[in-house]
Amino acid sequence: MLQDFKKFLIKGNAIDMAVWFIFGAAFATLVKWFITKIIMPVIGLIMWKINFDNLFYALDWNTYKTVEEAKKAGSSIIEYGSVINDVINFIILGFIIFMMVRTISKLQKKEEEKPKETPADIKLLEEIRDSLKK
Numbered sequence: 001m002l003q004d005f006k007k008f009l010i011k012g013n014a015i016d017m018a019v020w021f022i023f024g025a026a027f028a029t030l031v032k033w034f035i036t037k038i039i040m041p042v043i044g045l046i047m048w049k050i051n052f053d054n055l056f057y058a059l060d061w062n063t064y065k066t067v068e069e070a071k072k073a074g075s076s077i078i079e080y081g082s083v084i085n086d087v088i089n090f091i092i093l094g095f096i097i098f099m100m101v102r103t104i105s106k107l108q109k110k111e112e113e114k115p116k117e118t119p120a121d122i123k124l125l126e127e128i129r130d131s132l133k134k
Contacts, residue, residue, distance in 0.1 A: 028093055035089045043088075055081030 044050045054066050057078045064070035070077045118126075 024097075027096075031093045031096065032089050035092060036085060039092075040085055040088070052081040052084050055079070055084065 040052050044052055056067050056070065057080065058064055058070050059076040059078065060073075062070075062073070062075060064073065064075065067077060067079060
């Protein structure tokens with residue numbers, strides 16, 4: 001088992017996976033920032049000026065204007081607005097990753113469809129075969 005793991009590491013699979021994981025984490029951070037700072041304010045403006053960051057339930061049943069105000073009062077809260085942000089973030093990020101994988105798959109198929117040049121030794125063998133048929 002240790003030998004198999006060593007082969008796995010040497011082949012580059014683990015390194016490729018680590019690079020893609022780091023790239024994905026950085027990309028997810030960028031997408032989350034874009035959604036939180038640009039997309040959600042626009043959606044909130046369209047939907048009667050709702051600020052999703054301030055959508056919450058205070059579990060002490062008091063009324064607070066903001067999440068910060070409720071937290072200062074010591075109230076336990078359920079921030080369902082942040083869940084909405086995260087769901088939209090997940091959907092958009094998932095769609096972007098889907099499009100990337102789809103594009104990469106199409107490029108790989110095109111690469112596979114390209115006729116590969118026949119090696120010189122195979123060409124020579126084909127010429128010998130053809131001359132023997134004659």
